[in-house]
Amino acid sequence: MVLEQDADTVRQALSNAWNLQVGWEVCADVQTALNYEWLVTNGIGGYASGSVVGATTRSYHGLLVAALRPPVERTVLVTKIDEEVTMPGGRILKLGVNEYHGGVIDPQGNNFLEQVWLEGDIPYFRYRLDDNLTLEKRIWMEYGQNTTFVQYVLRGTLTSEDGQGVLLTLLPFCLSRDYHSVTQGSNDWHFRVNAQGNRCRVQAYDGAPVYSLIAHPSASFSPTGFWYWHVLHRRESERGLNDQEDVYQPGMFRVVITPGMHMTLVLSSEQTLLADLGGAHHEDAVTLALMRRQRRTKQLLTVADHSADTLPGRDPVLARLVLAADQFIVARPDYSQQRALRLAPRLSPDRKTIIAGYPWFTDWGRDTMISLPGLLLSTGRYSEARGLLKAFTSFMQNGLIPNHFPDQGDMPEYNTADATLWMFRAIDLYLKTTGDWSLLKELFPTLVDSIQWHVRGTLYNIGVDPVDGLLHAGAPGVQLTWMDAKVDDWVVTPRRGKPVEVNALWYAALTAMEAWAVRLSIDATPYSELRTRIRQHFAARFWYDEGSYLYDVIDVNGVAGQNDASLRPNQLFAASLAPDLLTDQQAASMLHMVTEHLLTPSGLRSLSPTDSAYHKHFNGDRLQRDSAYHQGTVWQWLIGPYIDVHWRVYHNRDALLPLLQPIVQQLWNSCIGSISEVAEPEAPYTPAGCFAQAWSVGELLRCWMI
Structure with a gap:
């Protein structure tokens, strides 16, 4: 079909992929609209996200989720802002949407939400106030900082009877917690709020991070100190997690806005704030921040295609995916050097990594190497790819790169049989794309060491079977392939033995090493001999003749001839990574079975x-x-x-x-x-x-x- x-x-x-939008027909149905989300990132692991109507359907949502130790230690500081507009004549329009315990939704500001769209990577929201007036909101972050801008502008006209403007009230909701957890409030717990005219500084408790909320100079801040109880996160309900939370309102900002006027609330956990914020030139500073964001968007498109001005029109899907890719590429600073020299974290191409997924993943070795060709090579970001590959090889131990960097910045975990082999593929594609043979010369000794570790055996019983040259892996209670689900001590798909995609990757790595050794005038015989042995045995061992496809794992649990015939997608890598391992007829038969099932x-x-x-x-x-x-x-x-x-x-x-x-x-x-x-x-x-x-x-x- x-x-x-x-x-x-x-x-x-x-x-229309460049001009993405969600219309009134979605926004008007709150149950549907709550399924739509938006995401903004800052290049250091922090982000802002929410449902398009404003409700926090996840505990991970927030307007300021700061990465306090980039790219980890993500901390939810400001969850959202509810807006209220007092119209001429006194009518109050509540534009926010909140869901509480029992599914109670109050207020229901989605009824005023006319459209949500992306301009570049900045989400815009348009609220219809009456026949003449709309309120637009846009949200972006400062690249390299834990700073979020929430900007409002009133569009339309006011009659002489209406007066000079409308009153905009902003109600921020604040927390201070790890993004994996939730907060239970208390009547005895009041955040420390230092109010200063149009700004305030918030600290939830002793030792908690301090963050600032800064508004337009004509705005005024009034402390309130209210808890809002039992906010429901419906996505967490579906996931069987703690789905209720109490959020704190430190106060409210009020400002009269007129048509064409910009009013921006800045949320930041940075110790050093951007110049002029909160002062007479507040909106000028915000405008410069917006221009920086827009200029960076144009640069990303230019690097990807050298035609930023025309790419969204010529290939809107590519343009959109280039910006989507950027959200995952973040800095992993060298903290040891910075502590020694007392330097602030630097954003440089040689210290980049890839966030596996939002909202709850950090950077994983396997995900990074699988993603690198698309996110960095297809977008022309070669210097960052180079730096990333060097950074990961610097973490190599016992021939393996890390599988996972824990959230709290602890020592990396190395429980992976395939991440390192995916790195060999990423390096191969990088070299073919860039011709950067100086990087190969620099990394080659480390790569040789990695292959030798695999041959003689390394962690988790990862090693070569001397008979067929195939790679085996597996240890009790450890998940080593990308099919890595684990519940407590139960590894759901252990795949102990010789997994098909691991051996396709192993063969591809040896093929690359053979070619690289020849290029560097180094003896390639060890790689050639082992690669040839694998080629002689791969199809004979993995081909499942009765099913006309490949076994998923052979020699299961180390038992020779015990094979897993589960029909899975892993077999595709045998034909995609190493075309000479299978005949064309076998590849076609396997593809047919995969397509059918x-x-x-x-x-x-x-x-x-x-x-x-x-x-x-x-x-x-x-x-x-x-x-x-x-x-x-x-x-x-x-x-x-x-x-x-x-x-x-x-x-x-x-x-x-x-x-x-x-x-x-x-x-x-x-x-x-x-x-x-x-x-x-x-x-x-x-x-x-x-x-x-x-x-x-x-x-x-x-x-x-x-």
């Missing part, structure tokens, strides 16, 4: 529906989600290897666009302007998991370039 769509029809449907409009299922272990649903409590995570749940990023193999088998470029179109269409849904982590395995394939995922955007972007 997907393959039969007309490519011209698909292109027409995608022509795993392909959906939203990506690929992680397990065939005919398998007894298949889960028809993903969402639910932690046990439900993690047990279904790789047992049928659809993953958008897997469209990447599917497109690679489809191109190899059919070599029909026109057939690729209809495959990508349904996933691109998600830019309009869920989190507008981005692509989610997973989707439900059955129609209507509702997006789930993280609302913005790095490898989903990265692989879609890489395929779009094809």
